[in-house]
Amino acid sequence: MQLIYQSYSSVKFDTNQILSIVHNYSYDMYKETADWLLERTKIRPKVAIICGSGLGGLAEVLDDKTDFPYSDIPHFPTSTAPGHAGQLVFGRLEDHECVCMKGRFHFYEGYSMHKQGVYGMQSGPAFETIAECEVLHRLGADAIGMSTAPEVVVARHCGLRVFAMSLITNILVRDYDSNEKANEEEVLESTALRTKDLQTFIRNFITKI
Numbered sequence: 001m002q003l004i005y006q007s008y009s010s011v012k013f014d015t016n017q018i019l020s021i022v023h024n025y026s027y028d029m030y031k032e033t034a035d036w037l038l039e040r041t042k043i044r045p046k047v048a049i050i051c052g053s054g055l056g057g058l059a060e061v062l063d064d065k066t067d068f069p070y071s072d073i074p075h076f077p078t079s080t081a082p083g084h085a086g087q088l089v090f091g092r093l094e095d096h097e098c099v100c101m102k103g104r105f106h107f108y109e110g111y112s113m114h115k116q117g118v119y120g121m122q123s124g125p126a127f128e129t130i131a132e133c134e135v136l137h138r139l140g141a142d143a144i145g146m147s148t149a150p151e152v153v154v155a156r157h158c159g160l161r162v163f164a165m166s167l168i169t170n171i172l173v174r175d176y177d178s179n180e181k182a183n184e185e186e187v188l189e190s191t192a193l194r195t196k197d198l199q200t201f202i203r204n205f206i207t208k209i
């Protein structure tokens, strides 16, 4: 999927600047979080998967799972979006050590976009109006979400290779005469229908890494 994305990638921050932009957490706080987790799992993930709305089921494919509610992890934010369980799940997938985030953090929940880039998304939590859909469509958007771009920007900043996949869960309405409206129920129903396919896809994908 091509994203409309305004990049300021020539702007370089050092790690401490990034840490202070992202929620004013200090290095010591991040270390405390990391040490807490490292003491509680033997898994040392090479693969990290962020599961979006209703897609937490992806984590079910992991073997030897250990999960941690976000609320138990020191300095870890909590998820508030519907269908985001708020758990960090460590385990193995096809012998690869993995961690899954069942729930992510959105701009509309008060999380920074890290000032590095904005893609053609709606920040949410409301679905876009017909006029907003029209603008994004004219700008060339093929699909719209409320997440993903900030995560990709940060991951790339950290030098991680990123693969992002979006499940298209609903049609956006661009017709003023239509009675249809994007809604959370449809999003979660569509993800529920596709969870098995996604599990298979991720399982196969990971064997190719």
Ligand SMILES: O=P(O)(O)O[C@@H]1C[C@H](O)[C@@H](CO)O1
Pocket: 051, 052, 053, 054, 081, 082, 104, 106, 124, 125, 145, 146, 147, 148, 183, 184, 187
């Ligand atoms: O994490 P994702 O991109 O699945 O979450 C978006 C944000 C909204 O809460 C929800 C809309 O259905 O999906």
Ligand SMILES: Nc1nc2[nH]cnc2c(=O)[nH]1
Pocket: 121, 122, 124, 127, 128, 144, 145, 146, 169, 170, 171, 172, 182, 187
């Ligand atoms: N912005 C946006 N995000 C979504 N996430 C799931 N469906 C939608 C949608 O229609 N619009």
